[in-house]
Amino acid sequence: xxxxxxxxxxxxxxxxxxxxxxxxxxxxxxxxxxxxxxxxxxxxxxxxxxxxxxxxxxxxxxxxxxxxxxxxxxxxxxxxxxxxxxxxxxxxxxxxxxxxxxxxxxxxxxxxxxxxxxxxxxxxxxxxxxxxxxxxxxxxxxxxxxxxxxxxxxxxxxxxxxxxxxxxxxxxxxxxxxxxxxxxxxxxxxxxxxxxxxxxxxxxxxxxxxxxxxxxxxxxxxxxxxxxxxxxxxxxxxxxxxxxxxxxxxxxxxxxxxxxxxxxxxxxxxxxxxxxxxxxxxxxxxxxxxxxxxxxxxxxxxxxxxxxxxxxxxxxxxxxxxxxxxxxxxxxxxxxxxxxxxxxxxxxxxxxxxxxxxxxxxxxxxxxxxxxxxxxxxxxxxxxxxxxxxxxxxxxxxxxxxxxxxxxxxxxxxxxxxxxxxxxxxxxxxxxxxxxxxxxxxxxxxxxxxxxxxxxxxxxxxxxxxxx
Numbered sequence: 001x002x003x004x005x006x007x008x009x010x011x012x013x014x015x016x017x018x019x020x021x022x023x024x025x026x027x028x029x030x031x032x033x034x035x036x037x038x039x040x041x042x043x044x045x046x047x048x049x050x051x052x053x054x055x056x057x058x059x060x061x062x063x064x065x066x067x068x069x070x071x072x073x074x075x076x077x078x079x080x081x082x083x084x085x086x087x088x089x090x091x092x093x094x095x096x097x098x099x100x101x102x103x104x105x106x107x108x109x110x111x112x113x114x115x116x117x118x119x120x121x122x123x124x125x126x127x128x129x130x131x132x133x134x135x136x137x138x139x140x141x142x143x144x145x146x147x148x149x150x151x152x153x154x155x156x157x158x159x160x161x162x163x164x165x166x167x168x169x170x171x172x173x174x175x176x177x178x179x180x181x182x183x184x185x186x187x188x189x190x191x192x193x194x195x196x197x198x199x200x201x202x203x204x205x206x207x208x209x210x211x212x213x214x215x216x217x218x219x220x221x222x223x224x225x226x227x228x229x230x231x232x233x234x235x236x237x238x239x240x241x242x243x244x245x246x247x248x249x250x251x252x253x254x255x256x257x258x259x260x261x262x263x264x265x266x267x268x269x270x271x272x273x274x275x276x277x278x279x280x281x282x283x284x285x286x287x288x289x290x291x292x293x294x295x296x297x298x299x300x301x302x303x304x305x306x307x308x309x310x311x312x313x314x315x316x317x318x319x320x321x322x323x324x325x326x327x328x329x330x331x332x333x334x335x336x337x338x339x340x341x342x343x344x345x346x347x348x349x350x351x352x353x354x355x356x357x358x359x360x361x362x363x364x365x366x367x368x369x370x371x372x373x374x375x376x377x378x379x380x381x382x383x384x385x386x387x388x389x390x391x392x393x394x395x396x397x398x399x400x401x402x403x404x405x406x407x408x409x410x411x412x413x414x415x416x417x418x419x420x421x422x423x424x425x426x427x428x429x430x431x432x433x434x435x436x437x438x439x440x441x442x443x444x445x446x447x448x449x450x451x452x453x454x455x456x457x458x459x460x461x462x463x464x465x466x467x468x
Contacts, residue, residue, distance in 0.1 A: 094252025
């Protein structure tokens with residue numbers, strides 16, 4: 001049958017309409033860029049535990065003083081004596097900022113006592129009464145022992161030097177006492193008086209050696225390490241940016257001196273390397289215990305990953321509307337401005353592509369990302385009204401909206417582990433940072449053209465272990 005011209009055009013128009021009804025291809029939403037709010041970091045506190053072994057300083061102090069003392073006094077009237085005193089090395093104990101030094105001294109003496117002297121013609125001063133003599137811990141007798149103890153209180157000076165005050169405490173205590181009395185004089189007590197001078201000199205040597213220890217270079221090195229930036233995965237470059245420094249009180253366990261360097265800091269996070277300018281070490285401020293750090297970090301999530309997750313939940317899902325069937329084939333997600341676009345390829349009564357736009361919404365309790373305002377893009381609406389009005393229905397958007405979700409629970413756990421690993425690092429010179437992230441909370445989500453920017457707030461502890 002041959003069609004007349006007017007019939008041919010009518011059939012052609014019908015075919016065009018039918019073809020249009022079967023395939024939907026609206027224009028994709030235009031991409032726009034928006035400025036992401038800048039990170040404003042709160043003040044954080046960094047705790048730097050430091051361990052210093054003072055044993056070598058105590059050893060230097062005791063080696064600078066003789067281990068053996070001797071002395072004598074010869075008098076015509078009264079007590080005459082000669083003694084020897086030998087000490088053992090220090091034993092060191094301590095707690096808080098007090099060091100206890102102790103050693104055992106072995107001693108022996110000979111003594112004589114004259115109650116009355118007078119000038120004898122041609123002989124000078126002479127004892128005119130019988131002389132009383134005694135000895136203890138010499139000759140065939142074993143040396144007697146005496147316990148000597150010191151107490152040394154250690155503090156830090158504003159110039160970062162240590163200061164100590166070392167005194168004999170308690171008083172020397174005989175373990176094996178020589179019960180020798182000459183003229184009502186306890187010879188052992190008199191001996192203790194004589195050796196107190198050299199023993200006090202030993203305490204002064206301890207103070208001199210401790211005062212020579214300058215902790216400023218060590219703290220300056222910590223300060224320098226913490227003012228440099230660190231590359232942290234795809235987060236960017238992180239600088240601790242310390243602002244002030246303080247020292248805790250000291251604690252001693254044996255010869256190990258431990259204390260904390262407290263730093264107040266305002267961490268800086270940049271996407272490109274921007275090494276901070278050197279900052280001189282400031283004076284010490286009053287110590288207060290650190291309450292940990294609070295740091296905002298922008299983590300990135302690839303749209304491909306988000307697309308795969310959503311496809312697992314949406315692809316193959318369908319809805320029937322007015323006798324027509326709509327089945328999701330696959331989706332693709334990307335960002336425009338403050339919203340995301342979900343490109344949906346579909347099949348069923350019609351085939352084609354539609355676009356939905358929505359604003360990310362994050363539930364901090366469930367850790368779930370959803371798009372409660374997800375709806376058809378304006379271009380998609382216009383095409384639907386022309387060729388597929390039946391699709392312009394809430395059942396389709398409701399079905400996709402309910403299933404297009406993403407749970408960030410695993411993302412948060414993985415991010416905590418990754419950040420702890422990357423921020424815990426060797427700083428050199430027996431110095432290592434140890435980061436413990438207690439909580440990582442998502443504060444906001446910003447879509448960009450390529451990735452989701454996930455702004456997080458982390459809190460935890462940053463310690464820098466130093467062993468000198």
